[in-house]
Amino acid sequence: MSSLHLYNTLSRKLELFQPITQGHVGIYICGPTVYGPPHLGHLRGPIVFDVLRRYLIHNGYNVRFVRNITDVGHLVGDSDEGEDKLDKQAKVEKLEPMEVAQTYTNQYNAVMDKMNIIKPSIEPRATGHIIEQIEMIQVIMDAGLAYAVNGSVYFDVVAYNTNNNYGVLSGRVLEDLLHSQDAISSGPNWVPSQGRALESQDEKRNPSDFALWKKASPDHIMQWNSSWGKGFPGWHIECSAMSAKYLGAYFDIHGGGLDLLFPHHEAEIAQGTVAHKHTPAKYWIHHNMITIAGQKMAKSLGNGILAEQLFNGTHALLDQPYSPMTLRFFILQAHYRGTLDFSNTALLAAQKAWQRMQSAINLIDNLRVVDGSGSMEVDDIVLGIRESMNDDLNTPQVIAHLFELCRRINLVNDGKDQISLGVKTLVQQLRDDVCFGFLGLTLDDKSNSDGLNDAMQILLDLRKNAKKENNWVLGDQIRDALKEKGFEIKDTPEGTVWKL
Ligand SMILES: [Zn+2]
Incomplete structure (x- = not known):
């Protein structure tokens, strides 16, 4: 493909990428909920969207990349029940919620730096945008698609669905939602908490409605004044408010993990559609999840591996430490829409492959060139890499092309093939633009x-x-x-x- 095509979850099609404003691209990525140390599950999304961002920059676009920090409103049950994740952790650690948020934001960003992920252009915090969220909730209230009950405000999904399609992104059907547990929660860790669950469900007109604002109990640390009383915003409204503030009511790319498709992104589309009369983003890009032995990662399964444990090899599932670039290489070896199964064996294979590639890279500058034309060519590799990237960021294909390049580099180095100065320059360009460029790899630090x-x-x-x-x-x-x-x-x- 001669131009970039991306799979748009919203249309369920591979689409030609055309930015809304020529030369500029706005990207919004759902960032971490900062109530615990960064773990394996935090690595894939940032790497996938870092490659997309780098590739857009490589193609000459100006990119504004917004990745938020969720420091309020994300409840333990991932829906409208349970305690706020930050509030709960603050009580456990006897810290201010802002201390919890800062500690884990710092840890998260340190890991992002290690993984060579370019820092966001803007990193907004939910707690820094309460006014914007309250304003947006008011717009939805004014449109008659939200209602207040006992100091909480809920989005009226059934009323919204009469003129819109709640399910346009996830493919869910409201009729089914009204009769399934999914309407109440889709979170992986969701446990029905008797009494508490009923409290909020009783306030809702329909089980599929979701909270825009939650009334805070007196012992809830984080709460703000609003016309509905003291409370805190729902999780979904923060991304709608912050993306609109920094990227406009209609922006190019909204990204996140498949686990956020429903209800989080479905709710964002509904909120944006009411507030701005259209879907907030043109392309919705979702990466698949990392599994361990085919299973979802979860603390309860004992397979939640912290980023730090990957780097120092101290987790029971690991035989040794792995470098950040081995992990990056491992993630890039799979297409972002496929699942990626994690194991020590798979990491070891990635480490060997990445070391093989580094050995070839290290030979490039010292390759002896011949006068005139050599027999080694790379035009097919240059073309192959471009086509693979344009085909929905097919990084495993790109890596396959790079290994073919490594094979040819080794042939020249062994004196079995010859390279001209012009082709050597092209090889150096491939190294800098592809490997160190949009794949974002760097040579492993040998001083470590x-x-x-x-x-x-x-x-x-x-x-x-x-x-x-x-x-x-x-x-x-x-x-x-x-x-x-x-x-x-x-x-x-x-x-x-x-x-x-
Ligand atoms: Zn979000």
């Missing part, structure tokens, strides 16, 4: 502990061989030189160990 371990092992092996050959002088020289630099070496029955 992995690299240090490797170097130390080489020295310890040398010393072992020296001692085996009774060359005690060399053995002691190595030990003393290391000691001078602060490395202590100890021979134990299990072998030689070292520490700094």
